[in-house]
Amino acid sequence: MAEELVPDWEDVARRYGRKIYNYAYRLTGNPDDSADLVQEVLLRVRKGLERYTPGSFEGWLWRITRNVFLDDVRKRKRRPTVPLCDDDRGVGNPSPSPDEVLSSVRLSEDVQAALLKLPIDFRECVVLCDVVGLTYDEISDAVDIPVGTVRSRIHRGRKMLRDMLTWPL
């Protein structure tokens, strides 16, 4: 997966725009903020590509993305996100069967809402792993933490999600 050549900026936009957007959305739950973030990341990528030397492109890109995200968080001091509630569920069906409960718990809205409840450090590693699809090494590079820390954050993050989203079998 290593990128040998320096990609051009438009190439980055095309190839990574959607991933960056999904990363941002899963971290914030806010489509507008996420679109802004994509724009800002691409802007910084455009400026930064002049100085970029071929190496771990993914690591470089996700470090930038992460910085934009953190800057944004600092700036806004955490504007409340919109966890989607049960408006769209159980309409005309006030007492869903256990099966329906079980399947509804897997609605992406629930997963998203649970993600937003994770501490940001865990959420970030989980999203980079399970939404963006980075390896632990790449996450370690992007977040600038040891691989062992990546490992435990992903594990603890998933355990918390499991506790929020599943029932004992």
Place this chain on the structure above:
Amino acid sequence: MASVTHACAVGELLSAYLDGELSRDELDTVVSHLDTCLDCIAEFHELRQARTMLRTLPRLEVPDRALPDIHYGAELSAYLDGELPTGEQPVVFAHMALCDRCRNELYELDAARTAVRSLPRLEALLERRHVDQNVVPLRPKRRSWVAASVAAAVVVAVVSFAGNEPQGPVVDLEVFSVQHGARLSVQSPASMFDAELTAADVSNP
């Protein structure tokens, strides 16, 4: 709702195990432990479930406003004729999988190209006139040039996207993806995106 908690140290390795991120030794430890420990087996299943829920979250489309306005209008004719530099061909191809605007433009250009190419052939007119005027029939040399250009038009790989104009140009996708080694497909963009994650999943049990 918290499920069973237990004290196995191996439990800490289960996420990395699912991600194929364990060292050889750790892997052996986990595998043999899972043979015996019901708690860890249960935890393994729950973690896998959580991981699956994350990985099957819908891949959202980027709103247009977030992306710069990059299109290939100027390159599309060269693309159609297979005359783009090798490196650019797959980039334009990938772009068109996502861009209606360029795709539509490509179809229009292709239609125009087809119209031009299907103009009555000069030879045919000449032939009739020659016949009328009782002169020598057309030159073989000229005919072979036309044949070659028609053959070239067939050979040129042009993209056809599923679900669009039936008249659209045709591409040999297999040849194309072999040539470019890219993860190209005529599937929806969503499935293109998912394919990457599926690839990341491969190493997992």
